[in-house]
Amino acid sequence: MITQSRHRTHARPAQGGFTLVELMVTVGIALFLLGGLVTIMQNVRQANLTQGYLNSLLDEQRFALTVMADAIQVGGYIADPLGTTSSTWPAIGLFPQGAAFAGQHSPAGVVPDSTATDTIFIRFQTVLAAGSPYGTGPILCNGTDSSTLAAATYTIGFRVVPGPGPTNGLQCSVDGGNSWVTIVPGVQALAIYYGVNRGSPGADYNIDTYVTADNLVNPNDFLTISAVRIAITFLNPLYVAGGPQPQLITVERVVQVMNRAGVVT
Secondary structure (H helix, E strand, O other): OOOOOOOOOOOOOOOOOOOHHHHHHHHHHHHHHHHHHHHHHHHHHHHHHHHHHHHHHHHHHHHHHHHHHHHHHOOOOOOOOOOOOHHHOOOOOOOOOOOOEEEEOOOOOOOOHHHOEOEEEEEEEEEEOOOOOOEEOOEOOOOOEHHHOOOEEEEEEEEEEOOOOOOOEEEEEOEOOOOOEEEEOOEEEEEEEEEEOOOOOOOOOOOOEEEOHHHOOOHHHHHOOOEEEEEEEEEOOOOOOOOOOOOEEEEEEEEEOOOOOOOOO
């Protein structure tokens, strides 16, 4: 008798997993999404940096114009106009007799505002009210509140030293130009124009022309300055060679002189 053995064959369950092609497609999609995320993050970061640069530039522009306007507005101010006048101010340095404003224009001649390195000086008086810790006088460009100081005559100066670095830029002096302090870096040029009345000097406060300091040719010009136009040029922090942004940005402001500077009352 022949015995036959029967062997049963059991089917193995199919093994789960990803094929090489599926893995490559998955990795490709992940890299694509990751690249997009990195690009978005870089764009957001660059936008934040750009906005920060612009805010810093606006703050510097606002501060430079404000501190200069504060000094120019009080040019020719007399603490006791009934007892004295600005005509008693002596001729010192660039100042003619009785003048509240003086300056230098550089380089000489007609030049663009973005290349001028002018200097301006302003004279005014402060007074401390009797029995009071406060008087009249602006905050000086070095941060000193002149309204809390004893009555004195100040000569404030502004100039620009172009070039990079923290010590270059817009500088101020509170002692007539003997010492200078940088108050705003990044300033490359400063152009100053004086509004004068040559048609009827001394008759009214009208301005018929704006001239640079080298064109203040006679005492009447100095004594009829009723406004000063400031043009300050800053380095553009967003400038890149070959890019769309300009290298320099110029801002302007016309400052009225509150007290008709130099006019004898």
